[in-house]
Amino acid sequence: MKKSLIAMLALAGALNAAPVAVVNGESIDDAIFGPNPAELKQMPADARKRLIDSAIDRKLVLMEAKKEKVENSKEYKTLAQLAEENVLIQLWEKKQFDAIKISDAEAQNFYNQNKNQFVVPAQVRAKHILVQSKAEADAIIKELSALKGEALSAKFSEIAAAKSIDKGSAAAGGELGWFPKTQMVPAFGDAAFALKNGEMTKKAVQSQFGYHIIYKQDSKAQQTLTFDRVKDNIIGNLKAQKLQGDLAKKVENLRKNAKIEYK
Known part of the structure; x- marks a missing residue:
């Protein structure tokens, strides 16, 4: 089903x-x-x-x-x-789905009892430069260490585009977007979250992929999504759950009222 x-x-x-x-x-x-x-x-x-x-x-x-x-x-x-x-x-099941009504009160009750499901973990926005050797990483850090603010960010992106072996992010100047700590390998995640906004790692971060220089652009604290933001999703999920039970009962009744012969 x-x-x-x-x-x-x-x-x-x-x-x-x-x-x-x-x-x-x-x-x-x-x-x-x-x-x-x-x-x-x-x-x-x-x-x-x-x-x-x-x-x-x-x-x-x-x-x-x-x-x-x-x-x-x-x-x-x-x-x-x-x-x-x-x-x-499928159309018959859609008809059954559309007929199910979930009240705002039911959705609110589910939200209140399951707030842990609506927690968005802390995230950072960062870019990185990935190189194969520590010596190359140290040289890049030395080149960038005298820069601050927009000058640092712009030069960082320029070097990422030219030298990073992570070609996917290099095309965007090293941009990785927003991510929670657990999305990255531990060494990278720990280093990125330890930085202040606008700060670059002072030492290369080693992972199984090579040596990273990380520049932290921004950060978001952990938050719990409000009921209004998730209400429609909750109602949709509750309708889908109820549909499964309703369909099982309907099929059971159909079987009871049908003439079935096994051949």
Whole structure:
């Protein structure tokens, strides 16, 4: 039931699809990229184009399959019937899901009893330069040590882009974004969280990846998300949980009232 529930929720996004390409007169909609097609617009242009190009290739193969009358095969008809049945089941389950009502009071009660689930750990925003040797790391630290503020940040990014062997972050000037301590290897996480905002490590931090120079840009204290911020998610989760129980009871009743013969 869980897999069909996920598919059911994804189906809702498909009903509000927008075209991203047209192939031989046929439209390709953004819904094929998942339950949150709006995320496609937020992707970098090159990554977005790669996804769309892949969808175009798929559409061309589909057209070729239709041209060769694959839909007339026995295998296709069997699979098509199963697919049609799955869509019917998903829509029926969506109807049951939409009918479930969870009050604000129920959601508030769940929030009050499970506040630990809504704790966002302390985070820092940092960038780093990763090199292979301690000697190279020490030389970079020496070069940067006389700088402060914006001058330090700008030069740090410049060196990260030129010398960091972490090519993913190097392309963004060493930028790692926001992260909790546990997301990083212990040595890196400990060093980053020990820094003050705007401060750089005075010694290279060694990890299994090499030697890091870390520049801490900003920090956020641990916080508990307010009820208003998580209410919709709580209601959705409670509805999904209730749906599982409701479906089990409905199927049990259907079995009781059905004539079933094992062959």
